[in-house]
């Protein structure tokens with residue numbers, strides 16, 4: 001049994017030979033016998049869809065996903081803060097099944113909660129306020145009524161800022177996922193394991209409160225290091241993808 005977890009691929013639009021070759025190789029070779037591949041958010045550097053339109057040229061990337069899906073590879077997306085609008089259009093174009101903010105699986109009887117992870121960084125109230133504004137009812141109305149060319153302009157600006165600033169990573173690392181918030185979500189779904197991304201720094205941590213405990217795994221960065229987390233039915237192993245591993249900055 002092989003379940004593969006990835007996060008924060010931050011795929012860029014347009015011609016990206018290095019990025020796309022790496023993705024194709026990963027899906028065809030590394031994932032060949034996988035029972036499930038789970039993208040834990042921020043699969044795209046920025047994805048916005050509305051009706052039958054999306055921003056940016058992701059045709060080649062979507063074709064790579066579609067080919068893998070056609071060969072029978074089961075792929076799932078649990079959206080992050082950069083692709084939370086992914087929905088029906090994304091599903092039909094990619095062949096990837098899209099879930100809500102949290103998704104629970106139970107391979108070999110282990111209940112695993114899958115999430116991007118940003119919702120549990122609750123000590124950063126400014127980020128949480130921004131998140132609420134963007135993903136909540138206000139953001140939904142704005143996205144529905146904003147003229148499409150304006151939306152396109154904003155998203156293309158984000159897509160063109162190719163590197164995630166170092167300070168952003170440093171901030172995330174210092175703030176990190178809050179034990180109480182993560183355990184609350186795990187308890188709600190009766191899960192003893194949480195697998196998430198968002199932080200970009202791999203790691204594992206035992207979470208403990210007086211009435212509940214569990215393990216948290218943060219997946220390695222795929223975009224730069226080619227890393228992912230694998231579950232074989234017994235244990236979780238952080239793994240480095242084999243070549244080609246071309247970094248896209």
Ligand SMILES: [Mn+2]
Nearest residue numbers: 042080081198
């Ligand atoms: Mn994120």
